[in-house]
Amino acid sequence: MYAQLRQTASMRAATFLQLFLVFSGLAEAFYIPGWSIKSYADKEQIPLLVNKVYSDNTQLQFAYFNLPFVCPPTGQRRIGGLLSGQNIPLNIGEVLRGDRISTSDIDISMGQNNECSYLCTREISRKDLNRAKEMVRDGYVVEWIVDNLPGATSFVTVDKTRKYYAAGFKLGFTDSSSGRPRYFLNNHHTIVLRYRNAPGRAGERGNKVIVGFEVYSKSIGPSNRRLENGCPANLRNIDQNFELYLAPNHTTAEDPERYAHSSYHPNPANEVVDENDGAMLSIPYTYSVYFQEDTSIEWSRRWDLYFVNQEEGSKIHWLAIINSLIICGLLTGIVLMIFAKTIRSDIKGYKDAAAEEGKARRRRNRRAAGAAGASAGSTTPPASEKMPVSSVGVGSGGLLDQDAGGSVDMSALDADILSEEDEALEDVTGWKLLHGDVFRKPAYGSLLAPLIGSGMQLLFMAFGLVFLSAVGVLNPSFRGGFISFGVGLFVFAGVFSGYFSARVYKTFDGQNWRRNTLVTAILFPGLLFSAVFVLNLFVWAQASSTAIPFGTLIGILMLWLCIQMPLVYAGAWYGYVRVGAWEHPTKTSAVPRQIPRQAWYIRDIRSVLLAGLIPFAVIFIELLFVFQSLWQDKSGYYYVFGFLAVVSTILILTIAEVTVVTVYIQLCSENYNWWWQSFMVGGGSAIWVFLYCIWYYFAKLHITGFVSSLLFFSHSFIACCVYALLTGTVGFLSTYAFMRRIYG
Secondary structure (H helix, E strand, O other): HHHHHHHHHHHOOHHHHHHHHHHHOOOOOOOOOOOOOOOOOOOOOOOOEEEEEEOOOOOOOHHHHHOOOOOOOOOOHHHHHEEEOOOOOHHHHHHHHHOEEEEOOOHHHHHOOEEEEEEEEEEEEEEHHHHHHHHHHHOOOOEEEEEEEEEEEEEEEEOOOEEEEOOEEOEEEEEEEOOOOEEEEEOEEEEEEEEOOOOOHHHHHHOEEEEEEEEEEOOOOOOOEEEEOOOOOEEEEEOOOEOOOOOOOOEOOOOOHOOOOOOOOOOOEEEEEOOOOOOOOEEEEEEEEEEEEEOOHHHHOHHHOOOOOOOHHHHHHHHHHHHHHHHHHHHHHHHHHHHHHHHHHHHHHHHHHHHHHHHHHHHHHHHHHHHHHHHHHHHHHHHHHOOHHHHHHHOOOOOOOOOOOOEEEEEEHHHHHHHHHHHHHHHOOOOHHHHHOOOOOOOOHHHHHHHHHHHHHHHHHHHHHHHHHHHOOOOOOOEEEEHHHHHHHHHHHHHHHHHHHHHHHHHOOOOOOOHHHHHHHHHHHHHHHHHHHHHHHHHHHOOOOOOOOHHHHHHHHHHHHHHHHHHHHHHHHHHHHHOOOOOOOOOOOOOOOOOOOOOOOOOOOOHHHHHHHHHHHHHHHHHHHHHHHHHHOOOOOOHHHHHHHHHHHHHHHHHHHHHHHHHHHHHHOOOOOOOOHHHOOOOOHHHHHHHHHHHHHHHHHOOOOOOHHHHHHHHHHHHHHHHHHHHHHHHHHHHHHHHHHHHO
């Protein structure tokens, strides 16, 4: 049932109405949280699924049932033939994001309130107690799921006019009022399910749909009186919270028996504890279930409460778009000015100079032919055809000068013709001098071609993900859909990778296209897979659900080797054999020109850093929201893909324009090595993004632990490399089109 809901949500989302809405108002992001409505009859069983625990202070997630201090599943049969503790089938995106969804033992029946039910009493050792303390200290949050909705903690906005949800609920809390931290575990959970009548015929039959899922947790200590069934006698008045504490088996300074019945405990710094002393702590777990009718929430809008708090940032999103438009507009003006004034006049002068050069060459040929005829005629001229010397210009400054033997002096003719050519070509400077070198194949072109191919593969994947998210196909209810579609698009975009890599490779006069195809299919995916595998070893060692299972790694490997590589080969064959290389508008000279000394601001790394700062200025505001969603609000969902689509479009235009302007300045300095430079300038903003990641780590995050820090910086570095490859390809292709235009 859960799998069917997710499948139908992804299959029925692409409609003409959605396409109309996204193109008419792309900046206003929207989502379609699923089309298949699941309704419940009165007293019908509703499954509660448990997923994982996660924290903003660490990158390690853990499956809920793997925690040693929660109630283990009993294995009893639940609704739909499922057994408690049985894992729900997951898509590849859910697995990669660390989801581990299982059926719980909590009984929920539609419309049936349950004041209290006893779940279990878990006995934990001192070692497990310390594990619980660490997780409470790190602020771990629990994720439960009912009807595809994550259990949420309810809040109100600052002005107290609207309620909003934060997905998940706290595992426990820390109290430092006594001078040292004390850790308390939440062992009672109040589940509130909001419902309304189902639409259509199901509603006529009395069925209900769930429009809200809230969880309120409490910590109930052993001093509170409990009934025979294990439930607290009074859930509203709690005398004592449940502290995660066991009296030490031995102390160096204080006697533990002295404080056995006191709320004070000795300082842990003075304790010498044996974790294997056999001491056990009993943790009783109970839960309550309440149903509340809520007609103010439509089923199709039930996810809105998870985003109300994020809507406060809509003004900032608009500020980001305005900032991006201003920067892009200025760059567009510069590019248009280059085309309309500088390049147009330069091209006109370049063509006029070429025309004048042709005319001068023709005049030189005619005069040389006439001079040769005159010289030949002077040896044996007929008497009737002899001309006076003055008629052909004899003497100083004349074009022709006869010596005593009647021969023609050609030096004066050459000097005169060359002076005319110099006048015609005196304006040919800068980039116009490079027509014989500008398309000279670059060094290490066999490496640049596979990088361009992989960049086109990533560009297709990114465009597909943003588009599908903006039209609502990929939405929060389709759990793991974003990553699943990303993997699928990346694999099938291998056709584009092979095609563009092969064409660029043949343009560089490459001969072994099969070798280039193999490098394209292995280079970037292989490096990415290797990095993920190495990082996975560290996560495996922590027994985290973030670790990718071995079977999933084998599946990804098969996708790479058995599907992507053949697609890369097919695209490369078509691009190299059937289509061929791009034809350059000018021929390359045999001897390369000498490149003069370059100004400091256009030297390799300096121009990359300076030019990369402009695209970074376009996206840095939106990056704040993306980072907050990825690293801080793991329980939240990034949903403003309309804004992201607009900013991404502006970013691509900005990168293309920045690269064109930068390379044009380089060409004006008579430096024709632009192939690699255009790629690096296009991806130069990735350096600033990575520096931004470092700043964000120290300024905004509170990540602790070596493995979590390693995951943050490794994932950030990989993401920046992907971004650099994508944007570098945009810069390269836009610059190549620019070159063909001005030299064509």
